[in-house]
Amino acid sequence: MDIKYNLKSASERRTEPFMPEGDVGFGKLRTDHMFLMDYRDGQWCDPRIVPYGPFEMAPGAMSLHYGQSIFEGAKAFMHEDGEIYTFRLNKNAERMNRSADIVCIPNIDEAMQVKAINALIDVDRLWFPQQEGACLYIRPFIFATEDRLSVSPSQQYTFCVMLSPSGAYYASGVNNGIRLLISTQFHRAVSGGTGASKAAGNYAASLRAGKAAVEYGASQVLYLDSTNTQIEEAGAMNHFHILKDGTLIIPTFTDTILKSITSQSIMELGEMLGCEVRQETVMLDQFIADIESGEIIEAGGFGTAAVVSPVSSYIFEDGRVITVGDGKVGPNIQRIYKLFTELQKGHVAAPQGWVNRVERVAP
Ligand SMILES: *Cc1c(COP(=O)(O)O)cnc(C)c1O
Numbered sequence: 001m002d003i004k005y006n007l008k009s010a011s012e013r014r015t016e017p018f019m020p021e022g023d024v025g026f027g028k029l030r031t032d033h034m035f036l037m038d039y040r041d042g043q044w045c046d047p048r049i050v051p052y053g054p055f056e057m058a059p060g061a062m063s064l065h066y067g068q069s070i071f072e073g074a075k076a077f078m079h080e081d082g083e084i085y086t087f088r089l090n091k092n093a094e095r096m097n098r099s100a101d102i103v104c105i106p107n108i109d110e111a112m113q114v115k116a117i118n119a120l121i122d123v124d125r126l127w128f129p130q131q132e133g134a135c136l137y138i139r140p141f142i143f144a145t146e147d148r149l150s151v152s153p154s155q156q157y158t159f160c161v162m163l164s165p166s167g168a169y170y171a172s173g174v175n176n177g178i179r180l181l182i183s184t185q186f187h188r189a190v191s192g193g194t195g196a197s198k199a200a201g202n203y204a205a206s207l208r209a210g211k212a213a214v215e216y217g218a219s220q221v222l223y224l225d226s227t228n229t230q231i232e233e234a235g236a237m238n239h240f241h242i243l244k245d246g247t248l249i250i251p252t253f254t255d256t257i258l259k260s261i262t263s264q265s266i267m268e269l270g271e272m273l274g275c276e277v278r279q280e281t282v283m284l285d286q287f288i289a290d291i292e293s294g295e296i297i298e299a300g301g302f303g304t305a306a307v308v309s310p311v312s313s314y315i316f317e318d319g320r321v322i323t324v325g326d327g328k329v330g331p332n333i334q335r336i337y338k339l340f341t342e343l344q345k346g347h348v349a350a351p352q353g354w355v356n357r358v359e360r361v362a363p
Contacts, residue, residue: 133168
């Protein structure tokens with residue numbers, strides 16, 4: 001499908017590279033344009049790039065009432081050659097369709113999703129923030145637009161891609177770990193539910209747990225399975241831990257865990273990292289015992305936003321705190337962060353197909 005371009009006039013859009021003065025933050029800024037495509041009469045149609053701005057939508061749009069809405073998150077980086085490169089977008093497109101299946105949204109051809117994102121970045125490439133560690137955060141999402149009050153799959157949808165020029169997540173390297181609340185009260189997902197989908201409703205459902213975490217001085221909840229015996233993941237990142245022999249362990253993906261592309265990439269990079277990476281069921285009791293005995297020396301979360309978030313301690317609902325290792329960011333996590341960001345920046349050759357240049361295709 002050919003993409004139509006309805007761009008802002010030269011006087012309304014950025015014409016010089018973006019040289020921010022201070023830190024641009026994460027997810028705050030927008031670029032000049034967005035990509036849109038509609039679903040009606042049983043097919044995706046009218047792919048177009050238009051000025052970024054409000055949608056016109058019926059108050060009866062089904063996403064507003066019944067939550068049929070899903071999203072993705074990815075990043076693009078500028079390399080030393082001044083070109084912009086995306087990171088594993090095909091994995092995001094594939095996961096978008098997996099999320100779509102779970103909440104009955106029609107799939108979008110993966111190549112079309114990738115093409116849409118590339119075309120948008122190309123048009124707004126001057127928005128790439130010229131700052132150390134910066135990126136263009138990519139947010140594709142799909143939502144139901146049919147005006148109908150009925151709990152059934154919508155017959156109409158919009159696919160939108162927007163971009164957010166963002167700064168380095170860690171301004172001066174990974175220095176501090178976070179605290180997670182191990183919650184037996186809140187659950188992110190149940191088997192047979194929507195946990196393996198990046199469905200908007202999952203995040204609305206996590207807000208109350210997030211508030212509770214803050215009350216405990218923690219930054220997020222570490223979710224357990226519904227029997228409170230197994231470790232699942234955190235609110236927006238997969239969980240992992242590292243044994244003293246260097247083995248990295250990620251809980252086995254189930255239908256209550258969102259398959260992080262960062263986690264999947266770390267598993268594929270095991271050899272480059274020089275350690276064994278494996279998935280297994282992680283029992284909470286054993287995990288705690290292994291931290292206390294020193295068998296587990298590092299732990300953290302994987303996700304696109306931060307790449308890796310080290311966890312320095314866990315707090316239980318009864319106030320008990322356990323510290324991982326000496327509470328400082330360990331060498332394995334430093335090494336993972338360094339390798340991953342070097343791959344993204346093009347300083348180290350990434351596996352075939354992971355890093356792709358955004359071509360100049362705009363008219
Ligand atoms: C997005 C997300 C992650 C991280 O996935 P990445 O592909 O690595 O960004 C992990 N868990 C949940 C619940 C998420 O929504």
